[in-house]
Amino acid sequence: MSQKHLDTVSHAAETPDAEQPWAELGLKQDEYQRIRDILGRRPTGAELAMYSVMWSEHCSYKSSKVHLKQFGEKAPASDAMLVGIGENAGVVDVGQGYAVTFKVESHNHPSYIEPYQGAATGIGGIVRDILAMGARPVAVMDPLRFGAADHPDTKRVLPGVVAGIGGYGNCLGLPNIGGEIVFDPCYQGNPLVNALCVGVMKHEDIHLAKASGAGNQVILYGARTGGDGIGGVSVLASETFSDSGPAKRPAVQVGDPFQEKLLIECTLEVFAEKLVVGIQDLGGAGLSCATSELASAGSGGMRVELDRVPLRDATLSPEEILMSESQERMCAIVEPGKVARFLEICEKWDVIATVIGEVTDGERLEIFWHGEQVVDVPPRTVAHEGPTYQRPYARPDWQDELQADAPTAERLKRPVSGDELKAALLTLAAHPNQADKSWVTSQYDRYVLGNTVLAQPEDSGMIRIDEETNLGVAIATDGNGRYAKLDPYTGAQLALAEAYRNVAATGAKPLAVTDCLNFGSPEDPAVMWQFAEACRGLADACQVLGTPVTGGNVSLYNQTGETAIHPTPVVGVLGVIDDVNRRTPMAFAEEGQLIYLLGDTEDELGGSAWAQVAHDHLGGLPPKVDLERERLLGEILIAASRDGMIDAAHDLSDGGLAQALVESCLKGGRGARIVVPQGTDPFVLLFSESAGRAIVAVPRSEELRFTDMCGARGLPAARIGVVDGDSIEIQGHFSVALDELRTAHLETFPALLG
Amino acid sequence: MTVRVGVVTFPGSLDDRDAQRAVRLAGAEPVALWHRDKDIHQVDAVVLPGGFSYGDYLRCGAISRFSPVMDTVIAQARDGMPVLGICNGFQVLCESHLLPGALTRNDSLHFVCRDQKLRIENAGTAWTSDYAQDQEITVPLKNGEGRFVADEHTLDALEAEGRVVARYLDVNPNGSYRDIAGISNAAGNVVGLMPHPEHAVEPLTGPGTEGLGFFTSILRKLVNA
Amino acid sequence: MARVVVDVMLKPEILDPQGQAVQRALPRLGFAGISDVRQGKRFELELDGPADEATLARIREAAETFLANTVIEDFTVRVEEEAK
Amino acid sequence: MARVVVDVMLKPEILDPQGQAVQRALPRLGFAGISDVRQGKRFELELDGPADEATLARIREAAETFLANTVIEDFTVRVEEEAK
């Protein structure tokens, strides 16, 4: 391609009528016209390449921006927020001079096409985002959604995704401390692979993606640039799959975690010596994104000699180099006097580093190819001033009908006898959504770095960040597409509430939020309504809980033909704990401790796991959200942990009390004797999914202190039983031996996946 | 006297900091060693840590084995310096022919991370003297290529000479021949171990503290020497 | 009782980190003059019967759908000389 | 500018779980008549110069000491036909 006539800026000016492949690159007619207006001429091939990837849905957020704005506008005032939305990731103050950065991103479409590499590069990408903020990455998490567990394609996608996440994360030396695995037929052609990374730094180490200071050098370092993934993430994630698969099938990217490990160590060393003015990772849209974002955020312009970029394939054209999404690359802005030292550190780590340009005092991003100018653009128009759409949205006409179809006792037969209740509990505990996930999680290293205090299966993952003081952070991610389908506003709030509760259950104080919004096509007004509602719900709830959204990611076009996935907002909550020794695990480990149920239980089974497992039913309304109650519950759980009043805590979510008891008992290897309170329907007690609830194990010596605290604060706390024996006994109804339960719970995944 | 234990960092080493922490918690002084340096700074013993050195590309440990630091480590190990290879370090020791056999892909074909029960079958090596003979311990195990293989003759010899240092109990997590988790050289100064004792040195972050013995053993040996 | 060999290599445009690691190591070990290394997989299939056209067609199909991941890999199928 | 191929296979007496997994899967996918599968590695080395005897000797040495672990693996070295 490089032999072809080079489309320079002057050539473009002279040939205004040359045909250009803007439609093939995913641009709309009016978008193309707008580029011509901005430039006052037709774009060169290289400029067209840059605009098309940067203006794609994935990179420009053109459909979602108007709704995401609320996260900033409604953000609760928080002293903890050091860097907010708009940077590679948000940064949160966790005290003692430490800051933590965390973010969740999607790699859904690539993971469907090539599960191993798609998922692996998803981990790689989010880790570089965290690194680019100046932080040492310390852990990863992986919220996943797949089609039906027994569908043949799930057997292709799931093992590949899991092996890819493990293969990349393990090789990087990042403990995997949690995630989610949910099956639902709605994800059959659109599995969701979200990846979260968390990093730690000192306040003074925060780095931002901006290029300033005329004369400063632009250094590209890391892997050589190849022809893989040209327009991959951006174009691929910005269109709908037809029934026969994606229409455009760009080359898949292959990750090299070893290269990324070197990139991490090298980058941290460069930061430590204060050699960097600004830094940006290369992810979707590769060099187009990195150069235009750095220049746009900085003060001056930038000049780049594209032919200096080290290539894996010498035949690549300038357009291809600009669009390549080759992995494991970073771009740094370095003062001239520090370049030599920078290159020395790269050499130490066997990392290729090349000066490819410099910051200018102009206002343009200018790119040259063997001395000839191929790009001359105002960088903001590429990076930050792309098109935005106010897409039409409308509540779908089927929403009312769906909500009217409530799972009442008349509509869905409920278990009544002891035997029926027992069967329901066992079936639920063995269903792939509730079953033990160690087939997956044992493929992930959770010990590396030696700071993992809690990891799956626990309510949240917890990492020690200071060995002297035992300061730590906890993170949980949650999302329930079934709830969100029934009511996207409430569903998004429930996702936040659950993650918040999970963090508090381990004893950490929730501080901040990241989110990954997985939806169908924004061109469908019904989907757009779901999206708008979910954003509004999440922003409103964050305001009440005092936890600002610090960053996140949007994944649209998760649909096959006309059928969209359930709207699936995945919410990650970060919390801080002053002393990780005080953490609360979920296992019932001590015989004789008292089991308390905190919160109120109502007949709320809309969207529940029971309705799905027993009746394959989705209808009605999701559980109500009471955010003040969530906050109170959180405060009690944190205080009880700090003051040593509880030895175990477990939040109640899908599967309700029944599933929570199964998990706490099996983890601790202890049974429980439960007394159904007078006047309570045992079915509702066991299987309702009312929000704002948790179970705790209280040592008898602490009972009075604990109940006094709940009473004084007005949190309902009911003593429902005691940790005891080797079965779960619901007195007067049924008893199930832990061995039987364990078999049911543990054998599902091995039976499905071998 | 302070005992100085070197911990080598290869490109792609992951558990090097953890090994240093374990050395410190055992009461010795950890010394960071760099793969490109032949100089090992007069350390008394060396740990080759876990990880994916050189990405585990080609074969685990195959590329690291040729690094400058290994020239020195191999020479001094032959002269009796205590060397412990954990996981990837064990693979490096086999590739270096300081230990017999090889470590191959797990029979499950999956990476496995679990708390693993072991029996210490030789409490006489430089790295196991703080354990009782046949003591059972639990430490994390995490590997994708941890299946120890060797020919029958070698396996028989290892057993006959008491050079099987640790064996898997309850579950053989990777298909290792004869449940072998760790072996030593004939002199007992070089030990390779697939599981990770350095991740069982603090109750907070591991399944217990039963891995600490490897690091206190070496301390005792060197102080008494 | 023929032996059929299926060679699977990453497509040329796909990054091959393993091959690159080998290539970088070779000069350090004193082996110069090698400009590129690619690493792939080799499958040796022992057949119950002869390697006739029908069988080879089926093996090609197995390679296409299973042994190779044609999103990122190419493959070749050949009957191995008995003499070898 | 020749290409040399080094094939590395596990020795016959060493269990090959990858090959076995392939062999077990083949009949399930409808490919019968395959009695054994072994999986190994294939290295393609591009030389700067010709594949003369001296060069091949050096590549054999690289295979012996580095590309294969002769404790568990066998290897073969051959020049690939240009025609291919």
Ligand SMILES: Nc1ncnc2c1ncn2[C@@H]1O[C@H](COP(=O)(O)OP(=O)(O)O)[C@@H](O)[C@H]1O
């Ligand atoms: N759902 C969301 N909620 C909050 N912030 C978001 C969301 N989606 C994207 N953002 C923010 O928009 C900015 C641009 O996102 P993105 O282009 O994905 O960043 P990057 O290229 O670094 O991955 C980031 O600051 C990101 O955190």
Ligand SMILES: [Mg+2]
């Ligand atoms: Mg980024």
